[in-house]
Amino acid sequence: MTQTSREIHLVQRPVGVPTSDTFRLVETEVPEPGDGEILVRNRWMSVDPAMRGRMDDRPSYIEPFAVGAALEGGAVGEVVASRSDRHAVGDLVLHGLGWRDLALLPGKRAAKVDATLAPEQAFLGILGMPGLTAYAGLIRLAKIKPGDVVFVSAAAGAVGSAVGQMARQLGAARVIGSAGGPRKVAHAIDAFGFDEVIDYQAGRIRKQLKQAAPDGIDVYFDNVGGEHLEVAIGALRNFGRIVICGMISQYNATEPPAGPRNLVRLIQTRGTIQGLLVLDHGDLRDQFIGEVGSWIRDGSLAYEETVVAGLENAPQAFLDLLAGKNTGKMLVRLGD
Numbered sequence: 001m002t003q004t005s006r007e008i009h010l011v012q013r014p015v016g017v018p019t020s021d022t023f024r025l026v027e028t029e030v031p032e033p034g035d036g037e038i039l040v041r042n043r044w045m046s047v048d049p050a051m052r053g054r055m056d057d058r059p060s061y062i063e064p065f066a067v068g069a070a071l072e073g074g075a076v077g078e079v080v081a082s083r084s085d086r087h088a089v090g091d092l093v094l095h096g097l098g099w100r101d102l103a104l105l106p107g108k109r110a111a112k113v114d115a116t117l118a119p120e121q122a123f124l125g126i127l128g129m130p131g132l133t134a135y136a137g138l139i140r141l142a143k144i145k146p147g148d149v150v151f152v153s154a155a156a157g158a159v160g161s162a163v164g165q166m167a168r169q170l171g172a173a174r175v176i177g178s179a180g181g182p183r184k185v186a187h188a189i190d191a192f193g194f195d196e197v198i199d200y201q202a203g204r205i206r207k208q209l210k211q212a213a214p215d216g217i218d219v220y221f222d223n224v225g226g227e228h229l230e231v232a233i234g235a236l237r238n239f240g241r242i243v244i245c246g247m248i249s250q251y252n253a254t255e256p257p258a259g260p261r262n263l264v265r266l267i268q269t270r271g272t273i274q275g276l277l278v279l280d281h282g283d284l285r286d287q288f289i290g291e292v293g294s295w296i297r298d299g300s301l302a303y304e305e306t307v308v309a310g311l312e313n314a315p316q317a318f319l320d321l322l323a324g325k326n327t328g329k330m331l332v333r334l335g336d
């Protein structure tokens with residue numbers, strides 16, 4: 001017996017900004033689970049900037065998406081058939097086969113979701129991969145200390161809004177963000193408690209950061225790269241730390257970036273720059289869920305989601321994410 005499912009395929013590798021022609025909604029038949037497998041009806045799926053990198057055919061920490069095959073990404077769903085002793089029918093699980101209604105996968109590649117801790121979709125956002133990215137980046141790479149002045153880009157997004165608030169919880173004296181447009185700037189201050197947020201679309205980042213942090217910054221958490229990164233290197237105080245988490249300003253670029261041109265500043269400041277990959281920090285998960293879960297429960301950490309309904313609208317959700325139309329975590333809700 002098979003079941004009919006729908007999935008989103010990559011039709012062609014985009015050059016520059018993806019378009020609706022990059023994707024296709026395809027009907028497919030999914031077989032019953034084999035030995036050790038589970039069948040999951042997805043309820044939520046994550047939409048992530050990193051998917052843009054996997055659409056290109058170049059070596060990375062993870063295989064590129066195949067043309068003509070379904071995309072992948074984080075998902076939460078309900079087990080509807082099981083031949084695995086790890087999961088029973090009715091269990092809620094987190095796994096990596098989003099972008100489809102029904103996911104067939106080995107039971108060992110799915111983790112149970114404890115929806116008593118938070119709404120189930122939070123495990124794709126604040127209590128999931130983006131939240132852990134923020135937490136691990138601050139603790140392990142930025143080695144955040146009480147009194148630090150912290151700057152983070154994409155401050156109204158999933159990772160950035162978490163970084164700002166976690167930095168505060170971990171003792172930062174001043175938390176400065178950057179976001180695109182006056183609405184997002186105001187929202188990041190009101191909803192996520194940033195001391196100041198600069199609008200990178202409204203004027204030179206250097207001048208605005210100088211006003212927001214006249215004595216410089218100790219930590220820069222980079223989500224966008226490009227001009228932001230160069231400005232942050234220039235603003236770094238002695239022994240400052242830069243965490244390279246993402247470079248969304250370059251994901252659609254067809255030419256390599258021109259800079260940063262001021263790396264010599266790292267000699268003067270004895271500053272460090274380190275790349276972050278969340279996959280390296282799974283061992284922090286229990287500590288992360290415990291600490292961040294308690295901040296959410298006591299109201300000291302807010303999180304948001306931008307929710308798009310329907311698998312058929314997932315490609316547009318991805319295009320909207322790259323265009324900055326989300327605040328907080330971009331999610332697609334599947335089913336009814």
Ligand SMILES: NC(=O)c1ccc[n+]([C@@H]2O[C@H](COP(=O)([O-])OP(=O)(O)OC[C@H]3O[C@@H](n4cnc5c(N)ncnc54)[C@H](OP(=O)(O)O)[C@@H]3O)[C@@H](O)[C@H]2O)c1
Pocket residue numbers: 048049050129130133154155156157158159160178179180181184223224244245246247248249250276277278279321322323324325326327328329330
């Ligand atoms: N290293 C890792 O392990 C890891 C894990 C998760 C995420 N990441 C990275 O972290 C970053 C944030 O991811 P997220 O999931 O939290 O996404 P997000 O911040 O929720 O959404 C992306 C945001 O990027 C901003 N943006 C788009 N184009 C931009 C540009 N040219 N310049 C400046 N900002 C731009 C937009 O906000 P504005 O409207 O403010 O421009 C948009 O809302 C991404 O770079 C992602 O690849 C890395």
